[in-house]
Amino acid sequence: MSSSTTEQIQAAQKAELDSMVSMADKAMNGFEKLVQLNLQTLREATQDAAEAMRAAFSARDLQELMSLQTGNPMQTSSQKAAAYAQHLAEIAGSTQAELAEALNQSMTRMQQALRDATQNSMGNLPLGSEGAAALMQSAMNFATQAFDAMQKSQSQVTKMVSDNVESITNRATKAVAAQATPLRKRAAK
Template structure:
């Protein structure tokens, strides 16, 4: 005999479906933001390429062409760094939304497991206390194991985010230095 009724099982299935659909929507929203960012980058790149090509074609001598190229280098670097920051923001925001849903579901699962253990303990016949106690111990240990795994995964995500932020900052700083160096060399 199962401790859950057909209605409870159906409700749990509906709740799980809602979770999956919610997570899918969050992932799609992140993907949409990424597509918008890429479309915006492509449009601005095409516009700038057209403008820069027209300027290059209208250059009267090689010095003017070199000066034009030198003036474009810092702009290209700055735009690349801006794109990188926006890309990281989209990824971080999407991951944070998914993590919120996952955390809420983990907490709900923990409560449901405790309710299941309590219901099982209350609905068993007399004399089965040892079996219920063993099952309760197994479920409690499993729940603690899941909690430890969840905390480990959460810490891994936090470390990855910090590493990505540090790498982004270092790349940004190195990029700015390279742009400045190239710009100075082109002017010399």
């Protein structure tokens, strides 16, 4: 193996290590966002519960207490649940897209490294090794097709996840709106 081939392999290995570290960082960033969302949701739920308790304790009589509870807690809870689901879907979608992009870049680098190594190796073959060169070229073509197929299926998965996130968000928004309409009608009576 020539020194330039060894250097190419080492450079490819270093690039892949950097890529794995980058993907781990992206996954951790997504996890951090999820933890922050959950903490924010917990904080808001605690504040809402404390507010409701303060209002209940400040009621002077049963009628005032009942009027406090005829507000629309179901609509508010549904809206908050829909907002949480939307934020969660956005975090999952953006993290998945970042990981997909990093994976695509990694596969492109590996494909180029394989192509370069194959070309270097073919240049170093002795005369009369045309059969080995053809075999190496065939293996290179197969590897290129495999990388292309992986990238295409990975892109399809990314699009599918994105479409699902959008669909879930739309359904949650419509469900909240549908739930709010009957509650408004009842409150108006």
